[in-house]
Amino acid sequence: MKILVSAKRVSDPNARLQVAKDGKWIEGDVEYVMNYFCENAIECALQIAESQDGVETVAVGIGDEDTARFIRQGALARGIDRGIYVAAEESEIDSDLIARIYEGVVHRERPDIVLIGKQAVDGDSNQVGQLLAEYLGWPQATFASKVELQGDEAIVTREVDGGLEVIAVSLPCVITADLRLNEPRYASLAGIMKAKKKPLEELEIDDLDLDDADPKVKVVALSTPSGRKAGVLVKDVDELIAKLRGEARVV
Amino acid sequence: MPALPDAFVQAITDQFPPDFASVDPQDLQTYGRDWTKVFAPAAAMVVLPRTTEEVSLLMALAYAHDVAIVPSGGRTGLAAGAVARDGEVVLSLQRMRHMEPVDVTGSTVRVQAGVITELVHDHVSEFGLTWPVDFASKGSSQVGGNLATNAGGVKVIRYGLTRQWVLGLQVVLADGRVLELGGALEKNNTGIDLRQLFIGSEGILGIITEATLKLTRKPGHLDVMLFAVPDLAGVLRLFRALRQAPLQTMAYEFFTDICLRRVLLHRKLRVPFATKSSHYVLLEAERAEQLEDWLGQLLEQGLIDDGVIAQGSVQAAELWALREGISESLSATGTPHKNDIALPIAALEAFTAELGAVFAQQYPGWEIAVFGHVGDGNLHINVMKPDEMNMADFLEQTHAADALLFSLVARHHGSVSAEHGIGLLKKRALPYSRTPDELALMRGIKQLLDPKGILNPGKVL
Numbered sequence: 001m002k003i004l005v006s007a008k009r010v011s012d013p014n015a016r017l018q019v020a021k022d023g024k025w026i027e028g029d030v031e032y033v034m035n036y037f038c039e040n041a042i043e044c045a046l047q048i049a050e051s052q053d054g055v056e057t058v059a060v061g062i063g064d065e066d067t068a069r070f071i072r073q074g075a076l077a078r079g080i081d082r083g084i085y086v087a088a089e090e091s092e093i094d095s096d097l098i099a100r101i102y103e104g105v106v107h108r109e110r111p112d113i114v115l116i117g118k119q120a121v122d123g124d125s126n127q128v129g130q131l132l133a134e135y136l137g138w139p140q141a142t143f144a145s146k147v148e149l150q151g152d153e154a155i156v157t158r159e160v161d162g163g164l165e166v167i168a169v170s171l172p173c174v175i176t177a178d179l180r181l182n183e184p185r186y187a188s189l190a191g192i193m194k195a196k197k198k199p200l201e202e203l204e205i206d207d208l209d210l211d212d213a214d215p216k217v218k219v220v221a222l223s224t225p226s227g228r229k230a231g232v233l234v235k236d237v238d239e240l241i242a243k244l245r246g247e248a249r250v251v
Numbered sequence: 252m253p254a255l256p257d258a259f260v261q262a263i264t265d266q267f268p269p270d271f272a273s274v275d276p277q278d279l280q281t282y283g284r285d286w287t288k289v290f291a292p293a294a295a296m297v298v299l300p301r302t303t304e305e306v307s308l309l310m311a312l313a314y315a316h317d318v319a320i321v322p323s324g325g326r327t328g329l330a331a332g333a334v335a336r337d338g339e340v341v342l343s344l345q346r347m348r349h350m351e352p353v354d355v356t357g358s359t360v361r362v363q364a365g366v367i368t369e370l371v372h373d374h375v376s377e378f379g380l381t382w383p384v385d386f387a388s389k390g391s392s393q394v395g396g397n398l399a400t401n402a403g404g405v406k407v408i409r410y411g412l413t414r415q416w417v418l419g420l421q422v423v424l425a426d427g428r429v430l431e432l433g434g435a436l437e438k439n440n441t442g443i444d445l446r447q448l449f450i451g452s453e454g455i456l457g458i459i460t461e462a463t464l465k466l467t468r469k470p471g472h473l474d475v476m477l478f479a480v481p482d483l484a485g486v487l488r489l490f491r492a493l494r495q496a497p498l499q500t501m502a503y504e505f506f507t508d509i510c511l512r513r514v515l516l517h518r519k520l521r522v523p524f525a526t527k528s529s530h531y532v533l534l535e536a537e538r539a540e541q542l543e544d545w546l547g548q549l550l551e552q553g554l555i556d557d558g559v560i561a562q563g564s565v566q567a568a569e570l571w572a573l574r575e576g577i578s579e580s581l582s583a584t585g586t587p588h589k590n591d592i593a594l595p596i597a598a599l600e601a602f603t604a605e606l607g608a609v610f611a612q613q614y615p616g617w618e619i620a621v622f623g624h625v626g627d628g629n630l631h632i633n634v635m636k637p638d639e640m641n642m643a644d645f646l647e648q649t650h651a652a653d654a655l656l657f658s659l660v661a662r663h664h665g666s667v668s669a670e671h672g673i674g675l676l677k678k679r680a681l682p683y684s685r686t687p688d689e690l691a692l693m694r695g696i697k698q699l700l701d702p703k704g705i706l707n708p709g710k711v712l
Contacts, residue, residue, distance in 0.1 A: 014564040031472055033563030074562055186523040186566065189478075189558035193547050 001054060003045045004102075004111040007061040007075040007083070008035040010122040017224065024219045025091045032066065034074035037117025039184035040177040044147055045115050046079045047182065052149075058109060062086045062093065062101055068200060076195035077187035083200040084109075086208070094217035095123075099131035104208030106136060111172065113154065118143055118176040129176035139169035145180045254338070255295050259316040263298070266308060273297045282341040285326040285333040286388075287676060294321070294335035301346045303421060303429060303460045309342065310458065311427030319708045322454035324396025325367065327388035329589070330674030332400065332453045332710055339708070342458065344395050350374050358466045359418055359435050364395025364459050371464065380466040383410035387575055395459045401451030403670030405502045405574075408626030410467070412670075414450040419463035422449050425701040435463045448696070453672050454707040456700045472538040473501060475567040476546075479528035479557040483603050486530050487596070489554050490625055493534070496545050502535040506622035510577045513620060517580035520572055523559040532625075533574045577622050578631075586636035587620065588649040592660050593628045593669035602663045606632070609655055614648065629669040632656070657683035673711045681711070 011017055012031040020027035042059065049055040059075035061067040061083065071083040086101055093101075106114060119126035133140035141147075145164070146157035158165045159178050169175075187195075205213055234240045244251045263272050273279075274296050283292025300306045313320050319339040326333050335341050347363035350371070354360065355378050362371060368389040371382045384397050386404030396402070398420070402413045410416070419433035432446040433439060449457055480486055486505045493500060508529050514520060532555075536542070549555050561567035581587040594602050603621070610619060617637060623630035634652065636645040657667050657680050667680035682690065694712055697704075 012564050029471075031564070033565070036565075039562075073560075183521070186559040187562060188523075189546050189550055189555070189560070192543065192560065193550060196543075 001048075001052075001113075002056045002058065002109065002111040003048060004106065004109060004114045005041045005045045005057060005059050005075065005080065006035075006038045006102075006116040006128075007042065007059040007067075007071045007080075008038050008117065008120055009033070009061070009063060009067055009070040009074075010035045010120050013121055019222045019224060023221050023223070025222065032070070034070055035117050035120050035122075036179065037119060037121070037177050039074070039117075040179060040181045041115040041117050041175075042075050042078055042080060043182045043184040044144075044175075044177055045113075046185070048113075048147070048149065049079070049081075057081050058111070059083045060086070060102065060105055062088050062098055063090045064088075068202065071200060072195050072198075073187060073192065076198045076200070077191040078185055079191060080198075082198055084203060085200060086203045086205060088205055091219070092215060094215040095125045095127035096131055096217070097213065097215045099128045099135060100210050100212060101205060101208060102128065102132045103135045104210050105203075106132075108208070113171060114138075114174045115147075116174065116176050118178050129174050133174040136172075136174070138173050140174040140176070141167055141169050142176045143178045144175050145178050147175060147181070255318060255340070256316045259312055259318050260296075262312050262316075263296075263309075266312075267298075267300075267305065271298055271300065271305070273299070279341075282323055282326070282343055283335040285328040285331060287329055287331040287334065287674075290331055290334045290336045290675060292335060293338060294341045295338040296340045297343060298340055299343050299346050303347075303423065306342070306344075306423045306458055306460050307427045307429050309427075310423050310425060313340065313705055314426040314703060317703055317705065319705050320458075321707055322395070322399065322458050324365070324393035324399070325388065325391040326396075327392045328396065328400060328672065328674060329591070330453075330668065330672040330676045332672050332674030332707070333396070334675060336675075337709070344393065344458075344460070347395075347460065353378050353380065353466070354435070355380070357435060359463050360466060361419075361435070361461065361463045362394055363461050364393065364398075366394045368392045368394060368397060375466055376469065379469050381469045382416060382464050382466055384413050384416060387578075394462060394464070398450050398459050398462060399452065399454050400672045403624075403627075403629065405504060405624060407624060407629070407670075408503055409499070409501045414447060416465045416467075417446065417450060417462055418465050420446045420449060420459060421461035422457040423460055424457050425703065425706050429460075430457070433463070437465075451672075453674060453711050455697055455711050456706065458706075470499075470501060470537050473535050473567070474538050474542060475561040475570050476534045476536075477523060477559050477570045477573070478532045478534065478549075478555040479524050479526075480530045480532055480555055481528065482530055484600055485554070486532055486625060487600055489532055489549070490596075492549065492552075492554055497541045498539050498545065499537040500534065500626070501537065502533065503624070503626040504533040504574050504622070505625050506531055506533075506574060506577060507620065509618060510581070510620045510622050511573065513584050514573055514576045514580040517583045518572070518576050520569065520576065522573070523570070524557050526557065528556055531573075533570060574622070577620070581620055581633050581635065585618075585638075586642070586645065587633040588636070588645070588652075590632040590634075590653070590656060590667075591669050591671040592630050592632065592656075592665055592667055594630065594660065594663050594665035596625070596628045598663040598665065599625070599628060599630070602659065602665070603630075605659055606656065609659065610634075610652070613655065614652060627669075628665070653680065660684070675710060678711070 009032040018028040057080045059080045061071040068085040116129040141156035148155040279294045282297040283294035321335040321339045323343045344365035347365035351361040618635040620633040661683045667684045
């Protein structure tokens with residue numbers, strides 16, 4: 001069995017970002033982290049590989065040069081067997097093109113399962129897994145909080161509004177990982193050292209023979225959230241209630 | 252408890268705005284104590300000046316009427332240095348929180364003493380600068396208190412103590428005179444450095460009202476790592492290796508499995524290692540190309556049993572929580588008796604071995620939670636009260652145990668209070684670290700600057 005997992009870097013959600021001068025991308029000394037949902041996907045693949053023999057795990061990362069480092073430190077160091085890095089300008093790819101790139105990689109690798117983070121915590125698009133399943137013509141199980149393999153089926157518990165849904169999908173399939181799927185492990189030092197020797201293939205988008213390699217979404221403008229208004233000190237409870245009634249209209 | 256002189260109270264009413272003073276019992280409770288809960292607060296009045304002129308006028312009045320004053324900042328101290336327990340007037344500087352614009356060229360900023368430490372960081376951050384005085388209580392502690400106690404913290408290994416980050420001070424003396432010490436000069440070799448006399452004096456020599464702080468560039472991206480090592484000797488071996496490493500170390504903290512168990516009892520955190528270890532080291536360093544190679548060498552040389560690197564700020568915070576949660580967890584899950592000592596790094600191993608032997612013999616079965624900063628020789632030794640022992644017995648026995656501990660510290664040329672100060676709590680310990688000659692000199696200086704003994708009476712000396 002072969003499992004393909006996503007390894008995307010995202011700007012650290014706890015860091016303050018600066019919009020570039022052209023207003024269309026971010027700039028400056030940005031701190032990146034592994035996308036949280038990709039960490040869940042990676043952990044899920046590792047647990048499957050540890051629970052049965054003969055499972056090969058492959059991490060795929062698409063983006064700027066630094067993405068290769070994330071594949072090594074965030075995926076291979078945790079135990080994923082090998083990596084594929086597809087070079088791309090992050091400001092010039094959209095969810096659709098990413099899904100097509102994955103499709104190209106799937107045609108090369110022929111995995112049984114593609115495990116993808118349900119969305120990237122910076123772009124928040126939540127599209128790649130669904131688009132990929134459509135392009136491949138494979139069943140999909142999104143927002144997975146539990147994954148079990150039974151024969152040639154994956155039994156997936158999905159987090160849906162107001163509860164849980166358990167579905168069975170036949171392999172090969174696409175599964176998108178949600179936060180409660182598992183608790184991602186740390187990368188151990190021993191793992192980091194081993195990861196240095198693991199194969200990491202580097203590809204260009206052109207290597208994948210895509211029919212359509214044009215992005216369809218353009219970023220028109222980016223802006224930072226408007227700053228919070230300064231608070232005011234009130235003299236007493238009466239003034240507070242008056243303000244809550246009059247200005248804030250919350251009571 | 253002596254009552255305040257009527258004439259003093261009248262003068263306060265006459266000469267200051269109506270909200271200057273409070274005798275509200277709730278205020279007296281709040282402002283009368285710090286983070287130590289050993290002494291019952293019994294302040295007579297709280298005053299909240301807005302300007303140096305008001306502080307000066309208040310001190311002139313206090314001097315004239317022999318009224319004792321307890322200077323008060325964020326009250327996060329751990330030595331009862333800001334406790335008012337005998338009818339004193341608490342002088343809180345919390346309304347003095349003005350910050351001047353940052354002097355980027357000179358890398359300095361002038362602030363009033365009541366500014367909260369973290370707000371200084373926020374104020375200078377946009378210029379790529381920081382005031383590298385940093386510890387867990389930075390959200391409550393104030394600049395004046397940081398200076399008066401020469402505060403330490405987890406970044407001392409990188410930046411040194413607070414006193415290294417102060418260029419100028421404004422101090423109000425016991426009789427109300429105002430001194431301007433140092434200004435914003437980096438170089439100023441003009442006689443005895445009076446500024447440094449007030450830094451770390453715990454409010455017994457004067458009231459710090461303003462300071463010109465020295466700033467430095469903000470560190471770059473930081474990597475946080477946790478290592479498992481077999482014993483204290485291993486902690487020190489790793490530290491020696493770090494000294495030679497091509498890394499800018501920001502923090503090197505260690506803790507024992509006993510500390511970790513208490514943290515896990517109290518907080519829902521996970522340990523990133525599969526196997527248990529008896530000692531752990533947290534290392535924070537500025538990101539460097541050579542880090543991975545260096546870590547590889549550590550593994551090859553057997554200097555560490557296991558280790559992890561945080562991937563991103565969430566994991567970094569998780570690793571720090573294991574260390575920063577210790578103090579809180581010890582208090583939440585038991586009754587710790589705290590000691591904060593420092594030793595020459597070279598003496599750490601011999602000292603802890605002797606300490607272990609002495610305690611095992613004298614106090615068998617006592618749980619001792621040790622953690623510390625290592626890089627500056629600072630150990631926090633927490634003796635946990637055995638569950639079956641009553642509080643009075645425990646206090647009596649720790650009293651005797653402290654004498655043993657302090658003698659051992661003295662024999663290894665250490666300090667009985669590394670960063671918490673002396674206050675009320677460590678007065679008995681002071682003679683273990685300072686000679687009679689030194690203490691006599693300190694008393695002489697105190698007598699010169701505060702002849703009536705109205706500044707933070709009963710503290711330190």
